[in-house]
Amino acid sequence: MSYKQDRKNNFPEWPIYDHNEINALSGVIKSRNWWGGFPGDQKGENVWRFQEEFARFQEAKHSIAVCNGTVAIESVLMALNVGMGDEVIVSDYTFVASASAVIATNAVPIFCDIDPDTLVMDINKIESLITERTKAIIPVHLGGNPVELDRLLEIANKNDLYIIEDCSHAHGSRYKGKRMGNWGIAGTFSFQASKIITSGEGGAIICNSEDLADKIYSYIDCGRRKNGSSYAHYSYGTNYRLGEFNAALLRKQLEKFPEQHKIRNEHAQYLGKKLNEIDGIQVMKLTRGTEECGYYIYPIVFDPSQFGEITKTAFKKKLNKNGIPTVDNYPPLHKLDCFKNIKLKKGIDYSKANWGLEKSINNNFPVVSDIYSRSIEFPHETLLASKIKLDSIVEYIKSLK
Numbered sequence: 514m515s516y517k518q519d520r521k522n523n524f525p526e527w528p529i530y531d532h533n534e535i536n537a538l539s540g541v542i543k544s545r546n547w548w549g550g551f552p553g554d555q556k557g558e559n560v561w562r563f564q565e566e567f568a569r570f571q572e573a574k575h576s577i578a579v580c581n582g583t584v585a586i587e588s589v590l591m592a593l594n595v596g597m598g599d600e601v602i603v604s605d606y607t608f609v610a611s612a613s614a615v616i617a618t619n620a621v622p623i624f625c626d627i628d629p630d631t632l633v634m635d636i637n638k639i640e641s642l643i644t645e646r647t648k649a650i651i652p653v654h655l656g657g658n659p660v661e662l663d664r665l666l667e668i669a670n671k672n673d674l675y676i677i678e679d680c681s682h683a684h685g686s687r688y689k690g691k692r693m694g695n696w697g698i699a700g701t702f703s704f705q706a707s708k709i710i711t712s713g714e715g716g717a718i719i720c721n722s723e724d725l726a727d728k729i730y731s732y733i734d735c736g737r738r739k740n741g742s743s744y745a746h747y748s749y750g751t752n753y754r755l756g757e758f759n760a761a762l763l764r765k766q767l768e769k770f771p772e773q774h775k776i777r778n779e780h781a782q783y784l785g786k787k788l789n790e791i792d793g794i795q796v797m798k799l800t801r802g803t804e805e806c807g808y809y810i811y812p813i814v815f816d817p818s819q820f821g822e823i824t825k826t827a828f829k830k831k832l833n834k835n836g837i838p839t840v841d842n843y844p845p846l847h848k849l850d851c852f853k854n855i856k857l858k859k860g861i862d863y864s865k866a867n868w869g870l871e872k873s874i875n876n877n878f879p880v881v882s883d884i885y886s887r888s889i890e891f892p893h894e895t896l897l898a899s900k901i902k903l904d905s906i907v908e909y910i911k912s913l914k
């Protein structure tokens with residue numbers, strides 16, 4: 514398969530689409546069913562079909578489509594009755610949404626430092642963060658790299674905690690035989706514009722419990738029940754539904770995904786082998802037991818002393834100037850203004866959190882602070898480039914020594 518190349522730098526452009534996406538969208542327009550419809554009639558077939566297709570792809574029993582990945586996390590927490598006074602352990606190295614969704618439920622996120630090799634939450638640090646208020650853990654599979662879910666499950670089971678996997682980077686990732694999102698009680702996904710399956714905005718939740726799926730569905734559709742009548746509202750709920758246009762696009766993107774996923778996995782291995790041979794470059798190590806990786810991002814960590822004490826900003830600038838695209842890394846959550854000043858939500862006591870004011874210093878999160886200062890990320894579409902283009906990245910990085 515050949516992908517349309519960015520005219521400026523010759524790397525593939527994202528998102529990738531063809532006449533199938535265009536026809537799918539015009540099909541929705543002509544159908545006059547522009548939303549999924551009431552649960553009883555399910556008039557707009559794309560939303561309902563996408564849910565089935567995505568569940569099948571992720572090897573889960575249930576999938577609920579929502580309007581983004583942030584509310585996907587909130588919806589699971591709400592369905593599990595996690596809220597006021599509860600604590601939820603979240604990786605410190607993720608997009609703000611993994612924690613802001615916790616804030617939305619009036620619970621308090623507690624940040625966990627990361628492993629320096631895999632860049633995902635350090636399982637060895639979890640137990641020290643558990644208190645009598647802890648209700649759940651949100652592992653984030655950064656760049657599609659699975660958190661060691663078997664070990665995390667042991668800890669969660671011992672302490673009676675829920676695991677909600679944030680799989681926003683991990684569509685298609687597989688660890689020890691299971692697709693991500695099936696290890697915990699639920700998995701949440703984002704289909705925002707940069708994601709590896711996208712419709713501009715969108716999200717989904719997968720789970721294997723019918724009871725939980727029903728509760729989540731009710732929450733995201735105004736307290737309705739699947740197969741219930743239109744104006745029967747059984748429980749408190751809101752409207753986080755996905756629309757037909759997004760679902761129609763997602764169905765086409767999902768068809769394209771397996772081939773892209775295969776190339777990304779092959780090329781990541783190819784590129785990783787060559788980059789790791791350069792002194793001072795370490796590619797994100799896949800967690801032992803990973804069988805497939807979503808590769809939403811492809812992070813590398815560099816040793817400044819091997820590159821004339823170059824800063825991350827200068828390193829990135831040089832790559833970009835030479836036509837090699839990068840994306841900005843997430844600043845660790847403890848560094849974000851909203852978590853430093855702790856004035857987040859009226860009436861909520863954040864004083865027991867392990868962040869805020871003087872607690873938000875880098876020394877309290879040493880690994881992520883160090884990694885953030887010397888890592889660079891390539892977007893997933895880079896991995897769809899030809900091997901010759903990938904070689905050019907390796908050669909250019911070598912030339913910076």
Ligand SMILES: Cc1ncc(COP(=O)(O)O)c(C=O)c1O
Pocket residue numbers: 580581582583584607608610611653679681682702703704705714715716
């Ligand atoms: C790790 C992670 N969690 C959650 C989200 C939230 O997804 P969305 O932007 O669709 O709300 C994102 C994406 O942006 C993300 O990267």
